[in-house]
Amino acid sequence: MASSVVDKNREFEPAAPDLVSGLEAGVGSAVDKISDTIIRGIRSGAFVPGQHLLEPDLTRRLGISRGSLREALKHLSAAGIVTLNRFRGACIAALDRKSILDLLETLEPLARLAARLAAEHCDTQEKRDSLTAATIAIEEASRSRNRADYLEQRRYFYSTLVEIGGNRELERAMPLSRTDLFRAQVETLQNEKQRQRHASGYGRIATAVLDRNPVAADRAVKRHFDGTRRTMEELAPDSFPTLPS
Amino acid sequence: MASSVVDKNREFEPAAPDLVSGLEAGVGSAVDKISDTIIRGIRSGAFVPGQHLLEPDLTRRLGISRGSLREALKHLSAAGIVTLNRFRGACIAALDRKSILDLLETLEPLARLAARLAAEHCDTQEKRDSLTAATIAIEEASRSRNRADYLEQRRYFYSTLVEIGGNRELERAMPLSRTDLFRAQVETLQNEKQRQRHASGYGRIATAVLDRNPVAADRAVKRHFDGTRRTMEELAPDSFPTLPS
DNA sequence: AGGTCAATATCGTTGGACGATTTCGTGTGT
DNA sequence: ACACACGAAATCGTCCAACGATATTGACCT
Numbered sequence: 001m002a003s004s005v006v007d008k009n010r011e012f013e014p015a016a017p018d019l020v021s022g023l024e025a026g027v028g029s030a031v032d033k034i035s036d037t038i039i040r041g042i043r044s045g046a047f048v049p050g051q052h053l054l055e056p057d058l059t060r061r062l063g064i065s066r067g068s069l070r071e072a073l074k075h076l077s078a079a080g081i082v083t084l085n086r087f088r089g090a091c092i093a094a095l096d097r098k099s100i101l102d103l104l105e106t107l108e109p110l111a112r113l114a115a116r117l118a119a120e121h122c123d124t125q126e127k128r129d130s131l132t133a134a135t136i137a138i139e140e141a142s143r144s145r146n147r148a149d150y151l152e153q154r155r156y157f158y159s160t161l162v163e164i165g166g167n168r169e170l171e172r173a174m175p176l177s178r179t180d181l182f183r184a185q186v187e188t189l190q191n192e193k194q195r196q197r198h199a200s201g202y203g204r205i206a207t208a209v210l211d212r213n214p215v216a217a218d219r220a221v222k223r224h225f226d227g228t229r230r231t232m233e234e235l236a237p238d239s240f241p242t243l244p245s
Numbered sequence: 246m247a248s249s250v251v252d253k254n255r256e257f258e259p260a261a262p263d264l265v266s267g268l269e270a271g272v273g274s275a276v277d278k279i280s281d282t283i284i285r286g287i288r289s290g291a292f293v294p295g296q297h298l299l300e301p302d303l304t305r306r307l308g309i310s311r312g313s314l315r316e317a318l319k320h321l322s323a324a325g326i327v328t329l330n331r332f333r334g335a336c337i338a339a340l341d342r343k344s345i346l347d348l349l350e351t352l353e354p355l356a357r358l359a360a361r362l363a364a365e366h367c368d369t370q371e372k373r374d375s376l377t378a379a380t381i382a383i384e385e386a387s388r389s390r391n392r393a394d395y396l397e398q399r400r401y402f403y404s405t406l407v408e409i410g411g412n413r414e415l416e417r418a419m420p421l422s423r424t425d426l427f428r429a430q431v432e433t434l435q436n437e438k439q440r441q442r443h444a445s446g447y448g449r450i451a452t453a454v455l456d457r458n459p460v461a462a463d464r465a466v467k468r469h470f471d472g473t474r475r476t477m478e479e480l481a482p483d484s485f486p487t488l489p490s
Numbered sequence: 491a492g493g494t495c496a497a498t499a500t501c502g503t504t505g506g507a508c509g510a511t512t513t514c515g516t517g518t519g520t
Numbered sequence: 521a522c523a524c525a526c527g528a529a530a531t532c533g534t535c536c537a538a539c540g541a542t543a544t545t546g547a548c549c550t
Contacts, residue, residue, distance in 0.1 A: 029331065029502070031319070055532075065504045067312055070533090071319045074276070078323035080417050086274065087511045087532050102414040109354035110418070169347040172325055173355070173420050274533065300501075310535045315502090332501050332542045 030064055034072035037062065039081065039177060042092060042184050044148040049185050050094035050241055053082065080178045093181055094241045100182050100232060103175065108225045110174050114158070115217035117165025119209045127164045128210060134160040135206040142199035150199075151183050157202055161209070186235065194231045201227060275309055279317035282307065284326065284422060287337060287429050289393035294430050295339035298327065325423045338426055342485045345427050345477060348420065353470045355419050359403070360462035362410025364454045372409045373455060379405040380451040387444035395444075396428050402447055406454070431480065439476045446472060 041047040053073070059066050073090050076082045082090045095103065122128060138153040155176050162171045190198070201224035208216035286292040298318070304311050318335050321327045327335045340348065367373060383398040400421050407416045435443070446469035453461035 031502090054530095056530090067315075067505090068503060070312075071316055074316050074319050075323050078320050085532095088513090089531065099414065102412040105412055106355070106358070106414040106418045109358055110351070113351070113354055167347040167350060169344065169351040169420065169423070172423075173351045173418055175414065175418050178414070178417075276533090299499095301499095312536090313534065330501095330543095333544085334500065 030068050031072040031075065034062060034064060034069060035075055038072070038076060039180060040148070040152075042081070043151040043180055045184070047092050049092050049181060051092045053090040053092065055089065080175065081181060093178075095178075095182055095185060097232070097237070097240045100186075100240070101229070103178060103182055104225055104229060104232075107175060107179060108222070110170060111158070111161075111225070112218045112221045114161045114165050114167075114170055114174070115205055115209060115221045116214040117167055117170070118161045119212055119214040119217040121166050122164050122209055122212055130160055131164060131206055131209060135203060138202050139199065142195070147184075147187055151180055151187070154183065154202075155180060157206075161205075164209070185240070186232070189235055190231060194234065197227050198224075198231065275313045276317040276320065279307060279309060279314060280320050283317070283321060284425065285393070285397075287326070288396040288425060290429070292337050294337050294426060296337045298335040298337065300334065325420065326426060338423075340423075340427055340430060340485070342477070342482070345431075345485070346474070348423060348427055349470055349474060349477075352420060352424060353467070355415060356403070356406075356470070357463045357466045358412075359406045359410050359415055359419070360450055360454060360466045361459040362412055362415070363406045364457050364459040364462040366411050367409055367454050367457055375405050376409060376451055376454060380448060383447050384444065387440070392429075392432050396425055396432070399428065399447070400425060402451075406450075409454070430485070431477070434480055435476060439479065442472050443469075443476065 038047060042049070055066055055069060059069050062069070073082055073084065077084045077090070081093055083093050084090050118131070122131065134153070134157045138150070138157050141149040141153040144150075158174065158176055159171070162174065187195075201220070205217060205220040205224060208220045283292060287294070300311055300314060304314050307314070318327055318329065322329045322335070326338055328338050329335050363376070367376065379398070379402045383395070383402050386394040386398040389395075403419065403421055404416070407419065432440075446465070450462060450465040450469060453465045
C-alpha cells in the first residue's frame with residue numbers, strides 16, 4: 001500500500017467537538033455552514049482527502065437533516081471538494097500528482113491576473129492596509145506552525161488580492177477551495193526549507209503589489225508557482241494517491 | 246426603464262413543451278437533468294437573464310419534487326447561472342457591463358492556456374478529427390442562425406479544446422456556463438458584422454491548434470477576445486441591466 | 491398622502507417514506 | 521478448498537408533507 005494520504009476506512013473519534021465549531025456563528029443558511037465546516041475540517045485535518053463520507057453518519061454528527069446535507073454536498077461537489085459516486089456516497093476529493101500539476105497550471109494564470117489587477121488598483125489606503133494585514137497574518141501563521149491557521153490565511157491572502165483587483169468573476173473562477181485540498185495534502189510532506197520557500201513568496205507578491213508594479217507582481221507570482229512546482233518534483237513519487245476515481 | 250434584457254415579471258406560456266425535452270434521455274440523476282434543462286433553456290431563450298424562478302412553479306412545470314429542484318438550484322448557483330436570494334427565491338443571473346468585461350478578462354487567460362495546451366497535445370488523429378468536427382459544427386451553426394445551436398456548439402468547441410489539452414482542472418475552472426449566460430444576453434444585440442467577426446475567430450484558433458503552434462494559438466485566442474471586447478464597446482450602453490444585485 | 495400592521499406567498503429546514511443500487515456475507519456445488 | 525450464485529443489509533436517489541421564518545403585499549388608520 002503506497003498511499004500515505006488516503007485511508008478510506010478512517011473513522012472519526014466519537015463526537016469530535018471541533019467539527020461543529022462555527023455552526024452557530026453567523027446568520028447564513030445551514031447548508032453554507034455545513035460547507036464551511038467541511039472545508040475547515042479539511043484544513044484542520046479532521047477530514048482527510050479520500051475519506052469516505054456517509055450521509056447518516058454526517059447528519060448525526062453535524063445535527064442537520066439529510067436534505068440540507070445533500071444540498072451542501074452538491075455544492076461542495078460543484079466546487080470539486082468532494083466527489084459524488086452514484087449510490088456509493090461521497091468522499092473528500094484526493095488529488096494525484098497530475099491533478100495537482102494541472103491545478104497549478106490552471107491557477108497560475110488566474111493568480112497572475114489577480115496580482116496584476118491588484119497592483120493596478122491598489123490606490124487607496126484602505127486597500128493597502130488590508131493587503132498589509134493579510135501579509136502579516138500569513139507570515140505569523142507560517143511561523144506558528146499551525147496548519148489550519150496557515151491554510152486559512154493563505155486563502156485570505158488570495159481573497160484580499162482578488163478583492164483589491166476588483167474583478168468579481170475572478171473570485172468565482174479561482175479554484176481556491178481546490179487549492180486548499182492540495183495544500184492540505186502536501187503541507188505535511190514538506191520539509192522546513194520548502195515550507196519557508198513557499199511562505200516567503202507571499203511577501204514578495206505583496207511588496208510588488210504595494211509598489212503598484214503590475215509587471216513585478218506578475219513575475220513574483222510566476223516565481224512563486226515555479227517554486228511550488230519545484231517542491232512537487234522534490235517530493236517522493238509515492239506521496240500521492242493513485243487514481244482516486 | 247432602460248433595461249431591455251431583464252423582465253422580472255415575465256410569465257411562461259402555459260405548459261411550454263420544449264422545456265421538458267431531454268428530461269427522459271440519459272440515465273443521469275434527476276438534478277443533473279434539471280440543471281441541463283435550465284441551461285438549455287437559457288441558450289434557447291426559454292429562460293431570460295433576470296427572470297425570477299419560483300420553486301412551486303418550476304416543480305409543477307418540470308414534474309419533479311421540490312427537494313430535487315433545490316439541489317439543482319444550489320448546483321446552478323455555485324456555477325453562477327442563477328442567483329439565490331434568501332427568502333426571495335432564485336432568478337436567472339443577469340450580467341451588467343462590468344461583469345461581462347470582468348468575465349472576459351478572467352476567461353481570456355484560461356482560454357489562452359487551453360489553446361496552448363491543445364496545440365501542444367494535438368498529436369493523435371482522433372484529437373485532430375474531434376477538433377475539426379467541432380469547428381465545422383460551430384461554423385454550420387453560425388450560418389444556420391439558430392441561437393441555441395450556436396451557443397451549444399460554441400461551448401462544445403471550448404470543451405473539445407480543453408479535452409485535447411488534457412488538463413482536467415482547466416475544465417472545472419473555465420466559467421463556460423457563465424459565458425453561456427453572457428452570450429445569451431448579447432447574441433440578440435449584435436449586428437451581422439459583429440456576429441461574423443466572432444464566429445470567424447473559432448476557425449482561426451482551430452487552424453493554429455491543428456498546426457500545433459502554441460504561440461499562434463495563444464495569439465488567435467487573444468485576437469478573438471480583443472474582437473469581443475470591441476463588440477462590447479460598440480453596443481449601446483443601455484443594453485445591459487443596471488446592477489442586478 | 492404617508493406610515494403601520496396583518497395576511498399572504500415563498501423560502502429554509504426537517505422528518506419520514508419507498509424504490510433502486512451497491513456491497514458483502516452466506517450457502518452451495520464442484 | 522475454491523468459485524460462484526443468491527439474498528440480506530446498507531446506502532443512495534427521489535418524493536411527499538409539514539412547520540417556522542422571512543419578505544412582499546395590500547388594507548387600514550392617522
